[in-house]
Amino acid sequence: MSRLTLVLLLTATTFTGPAALHAQNLPPASAVSPSTNPSVPAPASPSKAPFTYTPLHLPNLPPGVLEMLKLEGQFSAAVTEGGGKAFSSWFADDGVTLNNGQPAVLGRSAIASIANWDPAAYKLSWYAEGAQIGPSNDTGFTWGHYDATTIAKDGKSTTTTGRYITFWKKVHGEWKVALDASANEPPPTNGLPTP
Numbered sequence: 001m002s003r004l005t006l007v008l009l010l011t012a013t014t015f016t017g018p019a020a021l022h023a024q025n026l027p028p029a030s031a032v033s034p035s036t037n038p039s040v041p042a043p044a045s046p047s048k049a050p051f052t053y054t055p056l057h058l059p060n061l062p063p064g065v066l067e068m069l070k071l072e073g074q075f076s077a078a079v080t081e082g083g084g085k086a087f088s089s090w091f092a093d094d095g096v097t098l099n100n101g102q103p104a105v106l107g108r109s110a111i112a113s114i115a116n117w118d119p120a121a122y123k124l125s126w127y128a129e130g131a132q133i134g135p136s137n138d139t140g141f142t143w144g145h146y147d148a149t150t151i152a153k154d155g156k157s158t159t160t161t162g163r164y165i166t167f168w169k170k171v172h173g174e175w176k177v178a179l180d181a182s183a184n185e186p187p188p189t190n191g192l193p194t195p
Contacts, residue, residue, distance in 0.1 A: 064133030064140065071175055072128040072142040072166060080125045084115035087124070092169060092176035100162070100184050123149040126164055138170040139178075146182060161185045 061069075078086045091097075091108040097115075098104050105111050117124075126146035133140035143165040151157045167179040 062133070064137055065131045068131035068133055068140045068142050068168065069128050071168065072126075072131070072144070075166070075177070076126050079119075080123065081119065083119035083122070083124075084117040085112070088112035088115045090177045091180075092171050092178055095177050096179045098179070098181035100182060121151050123147075123151070139168065141165060141167045 075090050078090070082089075088108060088111045091111055093108050094106075095108050095111060096104055096106055097111055105114060124146065127144050128142040129144040131140060131142040143163070145161065146164050147159055147161050149157050149159045162182050162184040164180065164182040166177055166181075168175050169178040170176070
């Protein structure tokens with residue numbers, strides 16, 4: 001057996017397969033899916049493969065981070081079901097939205113005046129990919145991926161995807177959105193760096 005074959009064999013044995021996953025305290029890919037974690041909805045686009053791991057199944061996350069992720073999942077589920085009215089209801093009175101190519105919207109009442117979409121015509125959903133909580137446990141943020149689908153009267157739909165970040169703060173003991181910002185996904189680069 002050549003030295004290269006031995007190295008490849010040891011590498012394959014050491015770093016692949018279920019034993020390696022358990023050694024890292026990660027569940028096997030087949031054991032975790034978005035359907036087993038209702039607090040983090042799967043991507044709305046059926047053309048995308050569902051993500052394999054969700055942070056709620058990893059054992060080393062602090063309780064505050066888990067709380068942020070759960071909160072973000074509840075926010076997304078409420079908006080998917082209730083549309084714009086549900087979206088604006090999660091904001092603090094002085095909350096802010098920043099959207100791609102749009103001016104900032106300041107205050108919950110201003111956000112409610114423009115977030116008036118019906119979920120039957122416009123479906124917005126997202127899932128968190130990460131979170132942090134502040135040292136005082138009364139502020140934090142989540143970030144991740146969103147899908148926004150506009151459904152025309154003829155039934156045709158157009159989906160935009162992008163990234164988002166939500167900043168949270170506690171107001172009288174209740175979590176509220178302080179700032180929600182989003183940006184469309186950049187065009188594909190086919191693996192080439194952009195100048």
